[in-house]
Amino acid sequence: MSRRPVDPNQSFPALEEQILGRWRERDVFRESVRRRQDAKPWVFYEGPPTANGRPGSHHVLSRAFKDIFPRFQTMRGRLVERKGGWDTHGLPVEIAVEKQLGLSSKAEIEAYGIAEFNQRCRDSVFEFLEDWNALTERIAYWVDLDDAYRTLDPSYVEQVWGAIRQINDKGLLYEGHRVVPYCPRCGTALSSHEVAQGYQDVVDTSAYVRFPVVDPGDSALQPGDALLAWTTTPWTLVANAALAVHPELEYVRVRVTGRPRSEAIPKGDAAPAEPEVVVLAKALLDRVIPTTKPGPENAPVPSGVEYEVLETLTGAQLTGARYTPPFGYIAPEDWGPRGNTILPADFVTADDGTGVVHTAIAFGADDYALGTEAGLTIQNPVGLDGRYDERITDYAGQKVKDVDDQLVEDLRRSGALWLGKPYEHSYPHCWRCGTALLYYAKPSWYIATSKIRDRLVAANEQVTWHPEHVKEGRFGKWLQGNVDWALSRERYWGTPLPVWRCDDEGCDHLHCVGTFDEIQELSGQELPDPHRPYVDELTFACRQEGCSGTMRRVPEVIDVWFDSGSMPFAQRGQTLQETQAAGRWPADYICEAQDQTRGWFYSLLAIATLLQQPDAPDADGTVRATPTTVRALPATPHEGAATAVDRELAGVDAPAGAERRAVDGDTAPGDGDGSGGTATLTASGTALNPTPPFRDVVCLGLILDEHGQKMSKSKGNIVVPWDVIDRYGADAFRWYFFTSKQPWDGYRFSTDAIGEGVRLFLRTLWNTYGFLVMYENAAADSRASTADEGLGDESPSALMDRWIRSRLSATTTEVTERLEAFDVTFAGRAIASFVDDLSNWYVRRSRRRFWEGDPAALATLRECLLTVSQLLAPFTPFVADEIYDNLDGTEPSVHLTDWPAAGPRDLELEAAMETARETVQLGLGARGQSKLKVRQPLHEAVVVAADRERVAIERLSDIVRDELNVHELRFVDNADELGSYEIKPNYRTLGRRFGKAMPQVAEAVAGLDPARAAATVRAGGTVGITIDGADHELSEDDLLLRMEPLEGYQLEREGSHAVALELQIDDALRREGLAREVVHAIQAARKAAGLEITDRIRLTLDGAEELLASAREHEAYVTGETLAVEVEYGRVGAQHHSADVEEQELRVGVLKA
């Protein structure tokens, strides 16, 4: 048997390229799945990336983690299908294409043509597909890319439609009017996920504005009192509909003399100068009207203003008063009966502003909710283009954000302005185009997820998160605060919302289509492509009785997160139920970065939970749940109209009668937690907890650069994955991610950090493997002996073999358990620790046996490396496969083998070795202190150890003697001859027993005679102490013994365990030491002569007489060590090697024999 020679300087990247070729040739990935065809599936879902950008290092991270567990489970015997996937729709794609085409508005896109535009989008989403595929293969992420799902495929889109239809048939789809973050440039609402990416610090003009009371109504206000309200969006003042106060907050009526100076509007005082009465929250008085000294940073500057508090009122005493709005563009009566009055609202706080909140119901979520609750009529003077309409006569056609300052100036002129000042804050902007977002009430399509909030929470309960805290923390909290899913986007490149609306205004019938067949049947037309604009062309006659309208598709497409959240079934072209029946749902494992918490992790969970809801009894595709039917119902502040809808929806699921009342009871307004309106479905008979779509999820952290900065293109601190791969290889890249730290903590990443891992682990492993191959090839005889030979033997070599096998078993068990628990870090570190033991203890201690071709040693090392190659296969698939292939090769790849089972362990031997190694460590420490080289043999080492320790060290005494280079090991039971004991109290046992009295115990222990106390407890006796007059007995466990060294001995100690060296060297020892020096010199000469390790030599020695004499005396040793077939003294040839041994000269001649 001959193995491929191993190059110690093997380039890993080059090796990996070779192995990739082998995998392709042997079709290893496919074969690994094929072989498990009949096995129980272990389900993995690939969260689809978009391929319209180049993959980066963070993608290597997630792909490494997506790879490792499927590989492991495949070896464990499971069928792990790995279907790749691509996310292909969405606004980012559109924006990129818009830039390419130089388009900047929706009107321009439509002029360009939706068909052509979408074609461009379709082309662009696979622009970097080749890069992705190449990187994926190169880092050994085994995933089926040939059969990858794509969210734009008709079969995929159809299943997304099916899911929406199912959700509709459960009564959970509705069209709502709600305030959404809206980009006037892109012309669409943004999801919270998108908004989050666009916060920027900006300076806006903020204004404190007077709202003079004209009719106090039932309130305690006086006509002419001016409420002060604060806004950072003056452009919304033109649409002021009401003022909001908290009913329980304290407000004050204040008589003010003098005027604050306005920083933003420096054109003069904001007149009039007479004393006036203003009203605001008591708690904010000092910040809004500071009179004496400058207030906190954001407070207006005082300018001789003085005030007198006339009266303190609660918010409730203010409500009902009617006031004059600052602008007259919209008549108060247009808002309805409660327009331009003071309304109570729980969301008002005294944290900032004035405690009186200007409410523009079309431009804020709280505002809208309040408006709905108060029955105000919506008036929205701002168009979808972000410009005022003709109602705002002076500013019609202007962009709202542009006229903030002019509006404030108008207020100053009219006397309504109390104070204007610049205000710096973080405000959301469109994450792609940078336009400031408007919060804007508009119709939009929603899924009533807040209604199933408790079911989402229950599903999450069954998920195991890694790290654990995400479950109750970030993700759990997010579910608790669930709001309805804003599903629609008024865009082009996405899955079209499959809802058709009757164009007869009086009818307004809505139908949700669930399949392509259905729409083709209804319309009698072919659907060539489910995307816009083709799908928009399919229309059909309204089915409503007496209606002659035409059903046309609504213009919206859907949120891309709904696409990706549908992947468990849509990727298979099946419904969720079919997928479940096929055993491919739920997933055993998914993995993405933490930023997916509210992205993919949520969309998967939400869709799965939604689809497990029961159908409404009369489900026929009609969209019934529209907010138009429920407008007058009250709502809680934070969820606005959606909550009102929920109440209506609750009736759909609840069968009838009593249970329905129960649901209504649950949703009574004002139940205080801000989530009222969430009806639990357990009330409607679906008591079983929903199944979550994934069982285990690993949540990866972010990759930071070496300075802890987030990597970004703009900072230029991106680590390009190919650089790492070309330099260190994919195994090293993966190994770094797996073992350097817990993956969710994030990485401080640099190319150098990876190099360290290579040197410490991969190189060590590689050298150990190379070592084995070298000696296997060198051993002349074929090895018939089995690895089991000598087991049970107490010889040092048998003990070493048994020890490393036991360690191997321990490692196998540990790695298996950790990987089953999704803990890569400690699994990897266990392997690293084993490889370290293997290389730096087993191999080092067994070198001579390898040299001699000991079959047991070769077999043991081979077995260890083979098992390591299997354990390592999921981590570093290349090097693992190379080792396996060369050492065994029975299967075409290590990745086709079954996961190794752990062998027996010998715990006693493992512990004994531990002790022996500690003893060696102590002895070497003593050596170091003594300044005597280890090459110089010594007579004796004295080891202080008793009982088990002594037995352990004795058992392995050959090893200890050899490591310390001493002739004898002498044991002493106690330290009397070497040092004295020190005793200390064991806080762990005594602390529990004595508690508060512990300091006295410590004192009492310190007062004991250490030698006698130690002797007593070691003999199994007890020692008495007296605390507060009470006697207590201390046993061996209660005292910790420590060695104190005695003068004159070279001693190292650790706990109760010590090693002393006898330092006297007689002539015989000295000559023995010199003989070793001579051997050392000869070996150096051999190496210098470039001889192979197996070459025999003719040896000649000359030089100092003492050295030659020492060599003569130990000639058998010298020639044996150096493979000399003959040796001659006193003469060397011209070709010789000179060495200096303790300042004496030695000349060495070596000739190949």
Next chain:
RNA sequence: GGGCGAUUAGCUCAGUCGGUUAGAGCGCUUCUCUGAUAAGGAAGAGGUCCCUGGUUCGAAUCCAGGAUCGCCCA
């Protein structure tokens, strides 16, 4: 502003149930071993365990508040 997480040696990270003198690797200094190894071993230098307060006989560890950093949200 809120939520979540982090903070331990120059750097990267461990640290179990609260327990004696807080560890490892890298890097640095000195020594040492070696016919697999750019490796190994020993010693040394290097610590306000982010800060403050609390609980406790005892806190890196538990609690509260704060600081800084990161992420998510507003």
